[in-house]
Amino acid sequence: MPNQINVSFFTLPVELVYRILDHQSDYTIVCSMRNVCQRFNSIVDSYHRYQTLTTLDLAFGEIGDVGAQHLASGLRDNTTVTALHLYRNQIGDVGIQHLADTLQYNTTITTLDLDFNRAGHLGAQNLRDALRHNTILTTLNLKGNQIGNVGAQHLSDGLRYNTALTALNLYRNLIGDIGVRHIGAILRYNTTLATLNLGNNQIGNVGAQYLSDGLQYNEALIALDLCANHIKDIGSQHLGVALRHNTTLTNLNLDSNQIGDAGAQHLSDALRHNSILTTLDLCGNEIGDVGIQQLSDGLRHNTALVTLDLGYNRIGNIGAQHLSDGLQHNKTLTALFLANNQIGNVGAKHLTDGLQHNTKLIFISLQMNLMSEDAKHAINEFTERNQRMTKS
Template identity: 30%
Template sequence: MTNQQQQQQQQQLPIIIQGFIIQWTTEYDPTPYTLIKLALVCRQWAATLVPNNFISIKSGNFNLIKRLSTKPIIRGYPDSRPCTFYNIQITRGASRSSFIVTSPPTHSPSSAIPSPPPQTTQQLLPRVPSGIEANTMGQLSNGNMLQYVRQSSCIQSFSLINYNLEIERNIGGEISDVIALNKSNLTKLELVNVDLASNGSSQIIKALLLNHHLTELNLSRNFMREKDAIAIGQVIKSSSLIKVNLSFNEFRLSGVRAIIEALSNNKTIREINLEAVCHMDCPVTPKMSSSQNSPVTISTNLFLNINSMAPTTLSSSFSASSVGTSPSLSPMLLGSSFDPFTSRRAPASNSSPTSSSSISMDSGLTEAIYNLKTNTCLTSINLSHNTFSKQVSVALSELAQSCQSITNLQLNNLKLDDDCGLKLGCAIRDTRSLSRLSLNHNHLGRESVTELSFNMCLNVSITELYLSNNMFGDDAGLDLGNMLAANRTLEVLDLSDNNIGSIGTKSIMDGLQINTSLRRLVFNNNKAGDLGGEHMATMLSKNKTLRVLEVCTNNLRSKAGKHLANSLATNNSLTSIRLSYNLMLEHSGIVNEDIKDCIQAISLCVQKNKTLMCLEVDGNHFQTAAVQEIQSCMERNLTTLVRGDKMPVVQPQQGRTWKVGRRRLDISSLGLL
């Protein structure tokens, strides 16, 4: 390699790093506002780096996206070029979509690009209508969207999410024409919460029969009916789809049967979501919200939250279905939020069809489920929040055994009883592929947990097991403890909201003392009490593999808090513990010896433990004296962390947080600053 080639590589390396920075920023906030901020860094970014690396765009203004894709961001430079968008998402509203800059971006001292003449005025982006004004123009119809997709050679993903199609003309025909283009580069299509039932769903489904390049299809929340589901079944039989999301529609039994029957003959689909598509009593009515219900990740920061009386969102790297609350929607459900529990509820028991046609349809669905054993490529299926008969529920319980390719099975909120639990136990004993099983919000009782626990001792494939909101009771703890002592593959276990008391807690913690595989235990909303808290502390002093422990709302008082804090002071494996709303400190203001010991133990724990990254103790009625005691410990711990990690201290931002390397310490509630 010559010296000239080495110099060229050295010059290209910083550009590559800058491109990675732009792509990383795009993943978190792919809005036009972010694009403008990045373009203002310097002329080189505005001319080439941002257009080349800002690959995703999310806006409610399709005209703006089109302008950015066809015209340079900044004009007047020979190397300026338009943006190259691979992923386009059009959603409701377009905040901050119009920006005018009357002067060129600031010239970077290190940039070698010459500045233009001072009298040249650079317009960074043309002014375009935004928000509601843009949405009243019918910007997708009249051939605009079809022309854009036809001319684009790089677009891979196109999404319409929460978008109002009432102002568009013949939008179903427009979308069907886009699908019928059968472009090899367009592999992902999302039409979420746009009411396709009133906007040409039949045209779109017919066009899907002509497309053989789409691999991911999301048609959730569109009020589609049985006839649409039957037509989708025909698409599934001959398509190239790999991931399909049809959740929150109105397919009923006949539609679900058509889709399941098509799956038995399909050789490409690996993931399918059929959540909340079959309710025999009432239709699905979506509830719009401004927030998005999506999984959040475990904080990698040292976090202390004290005195917050409002309920906090329990952060986890898994879906909210694992924390004892209503199961979250699949990650495929982008851009909209719908809580099925606020707008509708399933019947108290499994509904049994009464008419002869319903009985025939029910038997046909059962047979279709059993026939899935011929499918060898399906790996994930979600059938949660549906209303099925007992016959269908039993068939679903045996699905893990009949379809050996499934690795992720979600059967939440199906009113599964002990008969189904016994079938599930036998199924997981024989499966060698299933790795994630979710049975939250069912009617599984003691017989079910006994069978499941026994067969989990023999299972070597399941790594995640979610059993929250069932009917286990305190006696189930013995079976679960024996299972944890024998199992060597389970990594995540959710037992929230199962009315498990101190006796059951002791058995579970005894099993964890021996267990070497479990990484996360969710035990919220049970009845462990102080005695159960002592057993948790004993487990933490012996277990060396558990990383996350959640025991919110378990009646853990000051004695339990003291024992837990003492164990945490010497524990070197736990990274996150959540103790919220346990009333560790009395609300009356009377501070006795137990409360003093609890405060001192927590202070010592914070000072000594160097591996704990997340500590949540809000809702425990900490008094002013307790806060002051922890304040001093947090200040000393801050200095210890800096010395131990050998990282410089970053000054507090806006008087609220201290940052130490990658660790963040939230001390806003302590009044330090």
């Protein structure tokens, strides 16, 4: 037809393209709208949403390996995105390979969240290669993947040469003692990693020893999470040795392990000499009155601990009496968690007596014990007094 007008997407006015982009998702803009042609790259680069896109959150997107490939291509030359969240996206080793390749060239992404995907040891191997060359990434989350002990070795090899990563989350990755051996070894030399989560990884006493060996020489790690593992009294002895020598670790999480009275004694010995650790989580272990006596003795001499969680243990009235003795002499503890123990009114009275001479504790958790509400109220009166003194 003589009056027919041929309209091409590639010749549309810039403002009209902007309006089209307004109706596209961030993922589509990054993955599909760039690298079409040089003109479109220029238009997308000048588009306000693209220029201000610093966090790309694709959680629960189910993009899979193919989607990860497209995403990696789109981010290769991107200079705006600093945080990439890919939580639960069914990304396996192939998709991880594409993302890892991009990390070797990308100069802005500092946070990569791959929690609950399908990365195995091959994916960890590809991330190792990225860590060797990348100098920007500071946070890597791999919680709930399946890298195993071989994958842990690969990542440790990458950390040997990496000087940027400060936070690594490997919670629930089937690492075990064999995998932790490699991580413990790299802790001797790594100078940047500050936060390490190894929770729920089937780590036992042997693995605790490997970590202890590394921690004694490490001068960077601040927080170590070992919750929901299989660490018993011998393992806590190894960690206690590390605490005697380590000069940087401030937060140690041993929640839901199998530490008993003997293990508590080892940790108490460490608290006597450690002046750095501020938070110790022993919730959900097997510590009874005898172990509390040992820990309370450690509290008498400790000058650093601020938060102590002893919830879900086996503390009774006698244990509460020992805690009371420790609290009378301790000058730093501000938060004490005692929920779900076996402390009755007699034990509550001991705690009240101890708090009469303590001016630092401002919070105490007592839910699900055997004491009356009046007994709890009497204890809380002293913590509230301390709160007022702190504010004044």
